[in-house]
Amino acid sequence: MAKILVDMDAVIVDFISPLLTKYNNKYKADLKVNDITQWTLPKDMRAIYEDNYEFFLDLLPIPYALDGVNHLKKYHDVLICTDSGNSFNVAKAKVKWCKLRLPEIPVIITNDKTMPCDVIIEDAPHHLDNANAKLKICVSWPWNEKMSGLRVIPGTNWWIDNVVNSLITKAGS
Numbered sequence: 001m002a003k004i005l006v007d008m009d010a011v012i013v014d015f016i017s018p019l020l021t022k023y024n025n026k027y028k029a030d031l032k033v034n035d036i037t038q039w040t041l042p043k044d045m046r047a048i049y050e051d052n053y054e055f056f057l058d059l060l061p062i063p064y065a066l067d068g069v070n071h072l073k074k075y076h077d078v079l080i081c082t083d084s085g086n087s088f089n090v091a092k093a094k095v096k097w098c099k100l101r102l103p104e105i106p107v108i109i110t111n112d113k114t115m116p117c118d119v120i121i122e123d124a125p126h127h128l129d130n131a132n133a134k135l136k137i138c139v140s141w142p143w144n145e146k147m148s149g150l151r152v153i154p155g156t157n158w159w160i161d162n163v164v165n166s167l168i169t170k171a172g173s
């Protein structure tokens, strides 16, 4: 049984699409996901979601992600590990979101993802770099395209892919 840390934003929930919609409406811009090549977003973009309870509560799951996490939970020890940007409101929204949609999975709010584990599933380059995991799975986005190693495509059913599954199992053995 592998210990698996799973990130939330851009791994379980689609964070960037609704953010760009709001940003483009507000600033009459036309930014697309492919334009976001840095994990750290510009200040005016961050201001849209910082401390915003409703924004996080209303996020939609990435296709296949809920089934994927529940699938992994059948065989492994899964923990959702996500940052709230030091916002109490965001922390509350994230915990509520997870309790509604993934009631069986424990959640912790932290920006430190260095605890020893077998597998980390993440999109943030710095968390992947710093992780203390035997297997690092990078969920592929434009802001992490330089990361080497195992990459998977969000919105696909990679979670139950035989190759990924066997690597996860191997990491936990």
Ligand SMILES: [Mg+2]
Pocket (backbone or CB within 6 Å): 007, 008, 009, 010, 011, 122, 123, 124
């Ligand atoms: Mg993330």
